Each structure stands twice: as structure tokens, then as C-alpha cells.
Amino acid sequence: MQVFKIPESIKKGSKFTFCPGCDHGIIVRILAELIDELELKEKTICATSIGCSVFLYDFLNIDCIESPHGRAMAEATGVKRARPDKFVFTYQGDGDFASIGLAESMHGALRGEKITGICINNTTYGMTGGQMGPTTLLGQKTTTSPMGRFTGTYGYPIKVAEQIALCDGTAFSARVAVDTVAHINQAKKILKKAFEIQLKGLGYSFVEFLATCPTNWKMTPDEAHERVRNEMMNVYPLGVYKDITVEDK
Amino acid sequence: MEQNFIIAGFGGQGILFAGRVLANAFMLMGKNVTWYPCYGAEMRGGTVNCEIVISDDEVSSVHKENADCIIVLNHLSFDRFLPKVKSGGLILSNSTLVDVTKSRSDIQYISIPMTDIANKSGYNKLANMVALGILTEIIPGLNEEILKQALGKVLTDDRKHLIYPNLEVIKLGMNCIAPVH
Amino acid sequence: MDKVLVKGNYAIAQAALNAGLECYFGYPITPQTEIGEYLSDEMYKRGLGYVCAESELAAINMVLGAASTGAKAMTTSSSCAVSLMQEALSYACSDEVPIVLVNVMRAGPGLGYIYPAQGDYNQAVKGGGNGDYKLIVLAPSTVQECIDYTYKAFYLAHKYRNPTMLLADGLLGQMMEPAVFGEYPYPEIDNSSWALTGAKGRDGRAIFSVATAEDTQNQHIYNLFAKFKTIEENETEWEEFNTEDADILLVAFGSMTRNIKAAMTELRKQGLKVGILRPVTLSPFPSKRIHELAAKVDNVIVVEMNMGQMVNDVKLAVEGQAKVDLVHRPVGQWLSVEEITQAVKNVLEKSYASV
Numbered sequence: 001m002q003v004f005k006i007p008e009s010i011k012k013g014s015k016f017t018f019c020p021g022c023d024h025g026i027i028v029r030i031l032a033e034l035i036d037e038l039e040l041k042e043k044t045i046c047a048t049s050i051g052c053s054v055f056l057y058d059f060l061n062i063d064c065i066e067s068p069h070g071r072a073m074a075e076a077t078g079v080k081r082a083r084p085d086k087f088v089f090t091y092q093g094d095g096d097f098a099s100i101g102l103a104e105s106m107h108g109a110l111r112g113e114k115i116t117g118i119c120i121n122n123t124t125y126g127m128t129g130g131q132m133g134p135t136t137l138l139g140q141k142t143t144t145s146p147m148g149r150f151t152g153t154y155g156y157p158i159k160v161a162e163q164i165a166l167c168d169g170t171a172f173s174a175r176v177a178v179d180t181v182a183h184i185n186q187a188k189k190i191l192k193k194a195f196e197i198q199l200k201g202l203g204y205s206f207v208e209f210l211a212t213c214p215t216n217w218k219m220t221p222d223e224a225h226e227r228v229r230n231e232m233m234n235v236y237p238l239g240v241y242k243d244i245t246v247e248d249k
Numbered sequence: 250m251e252q253n254f255i256i257a258g259f260g261g262q263g264i265l266f267a268g269r270v271l272a273n274a275f276m277l278m279g280k281n282v283t284w285y286p287c288y289g290a291e292m293r294g295g296t297v298n299c300e301i302v303i304s305d306d307e308v309s310s311v312h313k314e315n316a317d318c319i320i321v322l323n324h325l326s327f328d329r330f331l332p333k334v335k336s337g338g339l340i341l342s343n344s345t346l347v348d349v350t351k352s353r354s355d356i357q358y359i360s361i362p363m364t365d366i367a368n369k370s371g372y373n374k375l376a377n378m379v380a381l382g383i384l385t386e387i388i389p390g391l392n393e394e395i396l397k398q399a400l401g402k403v404l405t406d407d408r409k410h411l412i413y414p415n416l417e418v419i420k421l422g423m424n425c426i427a428p429v430h
Numbered sequence: 431m432d433k434v435l436v437k438g439n440y441a442i443a444q445a446a447l448n449a450g451l452e453c454y455f456g457y458p459i460t461p462q463t464e465i466g467e468y469l470s471d472e473m474y475k476r477g478l479g480y481v482c483a484e485s486e487l488a489a490i491n492m493v494l495g496a497a498s499t500g501a502k503a504m505t506t507s508s509s510c511a512v513s514l515m516q517e518a519l520s521y522a523c524s525d526e527v528p529i530v531l532v533n534v535m536r537a538g539p540g541l542g543y544i545y546p547a548q549g550d551y552n553q554a555v556k557g558g559g560n561g562d563y564k565l566i567v568l569a570p571s572t573v574q575e576c577i578d579y580t581y582k583a584f585y586l587a588h589k590y591r592n593p594t595m596l597l598a599d600g601l602l603g604q605m606m607e608p609a610v611f612g613e614y615p616y617p618e619i620d621n622s623s624w625a626l627t628g629a630k631g632r633d634g635r636a637i638f639s640v641a642t643a644e645d646t647q648n649q650h651i652y653n654l655f656a657k658f659k660t661i662e663e664n665e666t667e668w669e670e671f672n673t674e675d676a677d678i679l680l681v682a683f684g685s686m687t688r689n690i691k692a693a694m695t696e697l698r699k700q701g702l703k704v705g706i707l708r709p710v711t712l713s714p715f716p717s718k719r720i721h722e723l724a725a726k727v728d729n730v731i732v733v734e735m736n737m738g739q740m741v742n743d744v745k746l747a748v749e750g751q752a753k754v755d756l757v758h759r760p761v762g763q764w765l766s767v768e769e770i771t772q773a774v775k776n777v778l779e780k781s782y783a784s785v
Contacts, residue, residue, distance in 0.1 A: 011633075011634070041628075041629055041634075042628050042629055042630035042631075043628040043630070044628055044629070045498075045499065045626045045627075045628060047495065048636075048638075054640065057634070057636035057638060058636075060634060061629065061633055061634040062628075062629050062634040063626040063627065063628055063629050063634050063635055063636070064626075064634065064635075064636040064637070064638070065494075065495060065498045065525075065626060065636070065637045065638075066521075066525070066636065066637065066638035066639060066640065067491065067494075067495075068491060068517050068518055068521050071487065071488070071491035071494075071518070073488075074483070074487070074488040074489075074491035074492045074494075074495065075491050075492070075494055075495035075498070076495060077455075077481060077488075077492050077495060078453065078455065078479075078491065078492035078493060078494060078495025078496035078497070078498075078503065079495040079496065079498065079499055079626070081453055081455075081479030081480075081481060081492070081496060082452055082453045082479055082495070082496035082497075082499045082501035082503065083499045083501070083627070086499075086627075086628055087628075103484050103485060103487075103488070104484065104487075104488050104491075107483075107484035107488065111481070269435070269606065272435055272606060273435050276433060276435050276608045281608070282435070282607070282608065283605050283606065283607050284435065284605060284606035284607070285601070285604060285605045285606075286604055288460065288461060288544070288600075288604050307688070307691065308607070308688070309688050309689055309691060309692030309767050310688060310689045310692065310764070310766055310767055311601060311605050311688070312601070312764070313766060314766060402434070402435065
């Protein structure tokens with residue numbers, strides 16, 4: 001009996017190069033499982049982004065285009081408009097999605113592109129070594145907010161899932177976490193819903209993942225997950241912020 | 250040998266439209282022709298113009314300092330373009346709206362109340378077609394049949410029925426002066 | 431086929447449709463906006479992809495996304511907005527994705543002015559973005575050529591998997607001239623070996639520009655430049671007039687070609703043996719041919735609507751064999767035939783005076 005195996009959509013022999021305790025690995029695995037379960041591999045094209053998410057195409061055995069920083073939604077729009085029968089998703093960090101790429105992200109949602117957006121929110125720019133990003137919490141110390149983020153100079157963090165839910169073209173917007181087994185299972189269920197909404201052609205579907213960055217947070221994996229629970233979830237509550245399939249009923 | 254024309258007036262007088270009809274007519278007459286409009290910020294403020302260059306050979310520059318024949322449908326354009334008529338050239342003015350002062354003696358003036366003529370015909374907005382009618386008496390080879398075909402090329406399918414009113418007014422223009430060529 | 435009197439911008443738009451355009455993404459900017467307006471209707475009627483993008487950044491990246499699936503995709507823009515697209519052009523070159531970009535130039539720098547100019551020559555041919563790369567750049571001089579070279583831009587982009595730019599200017603975009611829409615004359619290119627189509631019956635494939643090792647990055651750039659070499663050998667295109675007996679060679683591109691032809695006729699009437707070389711492909715540049723001709727002439731005079739950009743490439747090609755001069759004006763009220771004629775005579779007087 002085999003209880004655990006590597007999903008078909010994970011490249012054979014590939015090894016994740018994420019830092020120990022980074023949640024990217026769990027999220028990529030969820031993604032791969034869903035691509036397998038929904039039999040999407042043969043019709044999927046993914047727009048990857050710049051940041052720690054950039055090497056996604058090294059791990060997933062699907063077609064991918066690497067997007068310039070912030071432009072994943074534009075790339076995905078191009079792919080979907082050219083090939084409307086394909087399943088298209090973006091995989092972006094919070095900097096890519098909500099800072100440099102906010103215009104593309106918002107307008108894609110407003111156009112109701114039949115695409116799924118995935119945003120990994122770890123409250124920092126991970127790849128470049130832990131600078132302040134759009135989602136950095138108030139008080140959080142980073143290499144560019146060494147005294148902690150305070151509003152007088154740095155302004156406020158963006159609540160991505162809530163903002164995307166406000167766009168009329170959005171069919172589904174939710175925030176999930178992967179800090180516990182229960183949350184992982186819930187996250188998978190919610191991402192599946194987002195995928196199904198795209199498959200039904202109902203509009204833009206979006207899932208924000210709260211994620212750890214133990215290296216730049218200077219924490220152990222356990223401490224990092226504690227922080228997700230105790231600090232991030234207060235500012236970024238988990239939940240489904242918009243689901244037109246429910247509202248329609 | 251190149252010849253160039255400028256048509257100028259208010260926005261709404263059908264300046265660019267008349268220019269396109271004339272340019273198409275030249276094409277049907279077998280000429281090489283270019284049509285070049287003022288565009289963008291130059292169009293703000295209400296005046297509009299376009300320039301047509303014809304040649305038996307390839308047209309070189311599509312925009313030139315001066316023109317052989319300038320057609321002005323409002324006074325603002327008369328003031329602006331009078332200095333740009335080539336020596337020996339012609340300025341054709343819509344005297345309903347242009348107060349023609351013959352301050353230059355080296356050019357020819359033809360002044361016709363185009364807007365009045367158009368108004369009397371019932372087609373108030375077609376002073377531009379009166380001007381085209383007059384041009385048949387000025388430009389060798391340009392005639393009613395060619396202008397009719399040219400109208401057919403410029404008007405899209407859903408506006409083809411407008412050929413005949415335009416042509417009616419062109420005829421009024423043809424009858425208002427004696428041939429000058 | 432009938433001649434039609436058509437505006438350069440509409441000619442480009444219709445030619446793109448004839449070439450099999452599948453996706454258009456754009457953002458308005460004078461003097462090229464008519465292209466997007468025309469295609470908004472035509473693409474919708476044909477059930478093809480069209481997005482009024484939120485910015486030029488988004489537009490060019492949508493093109494990159496669409497073209498990565500093998501689709502024929504295009505965006506059109508003007509000078510300052512083309513500057514916004516440079517990052518994606520650099521990516522597309524490295525990614526080897528066949529995108530088509532039309533730049534209907536206005537005058538710069540900055541927001542500049544909407545009248546015609548040729549100030550984007552350097553940006554177009556030197557690579558306005560980061561890193562070692564080259565675009566294929568075609569410069570039409572008539573409305574007919576706007577059609578013909580739009581066809582060719584799609585063909586070359588897909589044949590060589592390289593971003594290709596049609597470099598026109600406000601004059602060509604806005605003017606009308608009789609032209610004939612022939613059928614798209616080029617064969618369709620098989621893109622099944624690289625296009626993203628979903629990993630059906632094969633492993634997933636990725637289009638990316640980043641290399642994780644020095645060796646692979648080096649090799650990637652060498653490969654790209656080997657391709658550029660092939661493009662140079664196969665696709666360099668230019669026009670020549672009266673070069674057989676010329677003592678003086680005029681060089682101009684795009685719409686200025688029209689004026690130097692008339693100036694040549696005038697100067698020949700006055701007894702000066704003037705010839706013309708007009709590069710059609712600005713990248714690859716016809717350096718070899720200019721080098722050959724430079725050995726036979728005394729003077730090379732470059733005429734352009736900028737402060738002198740192509741003149742530097744001409745000088746590199748001439749390699750000191752002839753005297754190279756520049757006749758130019760940066761903006762809009764482009765050099766008239768009379769001005770060029772006079773300027774050429776002035777240059778020659780100075781040149782002879784110095785002998």
C-alpha cells in the first residue's frame with residue numbers, strides 16, 4: 001500500500017530549492033495535486049513571476065512562461081486571450097502581485113479574465129533578502145524598515161484578498177494559510193474551488209496564501225508558523241471574501 | 250511635376266472628408282497622390298486642414314511650405330493660409346464666412362458664397378461639396394463622374410445613400426463659375 | 431487588385447489582419463491610435479483576442495504571453511510609450527518569442543511632440559532594454575510599404591523567433607496614399623517545437639530568460655548572436671538609386687527617403703552625380719554594402735529627422751573611406767526637398783574648400 005507519493009505534475013527528480021520551513025513547498029505540492037486531480041496538466045499554461053516563485057517551472061511538469069517582474073497577469077491575459085481553451089494561472093509573490101504588478105493584477109480582475117491568480121504573501125521581499133514589501137506588517141522590522149514599519153514614513157499594508165474581492169470582474173477571492181494540517185486541507189479545497197470557477201468560465205478567481213519566510217524573518221519554521229497565526233492572521237484574516245457561486249443561490 | 254492643395258476651415262465643415270474625396274478623385278484620375286491631415290493637438294481649437302500632393306511620378310514630401318491652390322472655408326483659415334499661397338497660385342474662399350482682402354497681387358482670388366449656396370439647397374452642412382464642385386472648373390480632368398466614384402470610395406456601406414445629396418451640391422458648385430483652366 | 435486610398439495606420443492594421451493576427455493589445459497614443467481603434471472592431475467581429483490594456487507595460491507583456499503560445503500577436507505604440515516596453519522586448523529576445531511591435535514615432539525626448547521625427551533610431555536598433563540583444567527593425571517609407579513590411583515583420587518574427595519592430599513615423603501613420611493589399615505572401619512557420627500549448631503527450635516546457643549558471647548564460651547569448659548573424663546574412667535589405675556613377679551618396683531611412691529621392695533628381699539636373707542608399711532593415715544594417723559604395727564615392731551625406739543617430743552606423747560602415755556629413759533637423763517640419771538640396775550643396779562647398 002502506498003499512502004504518499006509525488007504528484008505526477010511535479011517534475012521527476014526535481015528537488016525544491018526553497019529554504020527550510022518556507023511554505024512555497026507546501027503550496028506547490030497542493031497545486032500539483034490539484035492539477036493531477038482535475039486532470040489539468042495537458043491544458044495548463046502557468047505565468048510565473050519574479051521573486052522566490054521564479055523557479056516554479058523547475059518543479060512543475062507543466063508549460064510555463066516566466067513573466068517580467070509584476071507582469072504575470074498581463075502574460076496570463078495574453079495566453080488566455082490567444083488560447084481561451086487552456087487553463088491559465090499566475091503564481092506570484094506579494095511584491096510581484098500587489099506592489100510592482102498591482103495595476104496588472106487589479107485590471108485583470110476588473111476585466112474578469114478567466115484566470116486564477118495565486119499570491120504568496122510572506123510580508124517581505126524574500127529573494128532579495130528581506131526588504132519591506134507592500135504587505136509588511138506595521139511594526140515589522142525589515143532591512144529597509146530597520147526601526148519597524150511605521151505609518152508616518154511607510155504607510156499601510158495592503159489587504160490583497162479584500163481588494164480583489166471589490167473588483168466586479170472577480171468571481172472568487174479568498175485568503176488561506178498552510179500553517180497546520182487543517183489549514184492545508186482547507187487551502188486545497190479553496191484553491192480547487194478557484195480552479196473550478198475558471199473551468200466554468202465564471203470570471204477571475206484568486207487565492208492569497210499566508211506564508212512563512214523563516215530565513216528573512218530570522219525564525220525557526222515553527223516560530224514562523226506561530227507568527228503566521230499570531231500576527232498575520234490578525235491583520236489578514238482567513239476566509240472567502242467573494243464567491244459568486246454562493247451569492248447567486 | 251508636383252502640385253499641392255490645402256483645404257482648411259472649421260471642425261464640422263467636412264474639411265478632412267472633402268480632402269479625402271478629392272484625393273480619391275486624383276487617384277481615379279491616375280495620379281500619384283498623398284493626403285496629410287493636421288492631427289492631434291493641432292486639431293484642438295476648432296480649425297482643421299489637410300494637404301494633398303499630386304504628381305505623375307512618386308510624391309516626394311507630403312507636406313510643403315507653400316501650396317499651389319488653397320481652399321479656405323472660414324476667415325481664420327484665410328488669414329492663416331493667404332501667405333502660404335505660391336506666387337501665381339490660387340486662393341478659393343468661401344465668401345459667406347471669409348472677408349476677402351486682396352492684400353497680395355501675385356495670386357489669383359476666387360470667392361464664392363459656398364455656405365449660402367449650400368444653405369439654399371437645403372443641405373446646410375455641405376459647403377465643402379460646393380467647393381469640390383467649383384474645383385471641377387479649376388482642375389483639368391476633374392469632373393462630376395469622378396467625384397461620384399470618389400464619394401463611393403470614401404463613404405462606408407452604411408452611408409452610401411449620402412452620395413446623391415453630396416452630388417447635388419457638387420453640381421451647384423459646378424454651375425457657379427465659368428471654367429478657369 | 432484595386433488600389434485604395436488608405437491611411438498608414440489603417441494600412442498597418444489591415445495588413446496585420448491579413449497576416450493572420452490572432453491577438454492585439456494596445457494603449458492609445460497619438461499618432462498611432464487609429465490602429466487600435468480599427469482593430470477593436472475588426473478583432474471582435476472575427477472572434478480574436480483584443481484587450482485595451484491598462485498601460486503599455488501591460489500591452490507588450492500581453493503580447494509576450496500570447497506569442498509564447500505561438501499566436502501571431504502585436505502591439506502598436508509611439509516613442510515615449512515604446513520606452514515603457516523595452517524591458518519586455520529584452521525578455522522576448524532572450525525568450526526567443528516572436529512578437530511584433532509597431533512604433534509610429536513622434537518627437538522626443540520625454541513626452542515630446544506628436545509631429546513626425548526619427549529620434550528613436552538608436553533605441554530601436556541598439557536595443558533600448560538591458561543586456562545583449564537585437565531586434566529586427568524594418569522602416570517603411572510609403573503606405574504601400576507599411577503593408578508590405580507589416581507582412582514581413584510577422585514572417586521574420588516567427589521565422590527567427592525574434593521580436594520585430596516596424597519603425598514608422600507620424601507622417602506615415604497619418605498620411606493617405608493609394609496602396610494595394612496583396613495576400614500575405616509568406617509561408618506559415620511551424621512553431622510546434624517550442625510553443626506553450628499545454629503539456630499534452632510531452633513533458634512541460636518553460637519559456638524563460640534566466641540562466642542559473644555562468645556557462646549556460648554565456649552559451650545562451652552566443653546562440654542568440656549566432657542567430658543574429660544568420661539574420662544579417664539572409665535578411666539585410668536596402669534600396670539603391672543611381673549608385674553606379676555616384677560621387678555623392680545620400681543615405682536616409684523611412685519617410686525621409688521620399689525627400690532625398692526628389693533632392694537627388696534635382697541635384698542630378700544641376701550636374702551633381704548623386705546616388706542613394708536607403709536601408710530598409712535598420713537592424714540588420716546594410717553596413718557591408720555601404721562599405722563597398724563608400725570606396726567609390728567622395729561624400730556620404732546622411733539625412734535624418736533627429737540630431738544624428740544613423741549617421742554613426744554609417745560612419746562605422748564607411749570606415750574613413752569617404753567624408754561623412756549629416757543633414758538633419760530633430761522635429762516635425764521635416765526637411766523639404768529644397769532644404770536638402772541646398773544643404774547638400776553647402777556640404778560639398780565646404781568639402782571642396784578643404785581639399
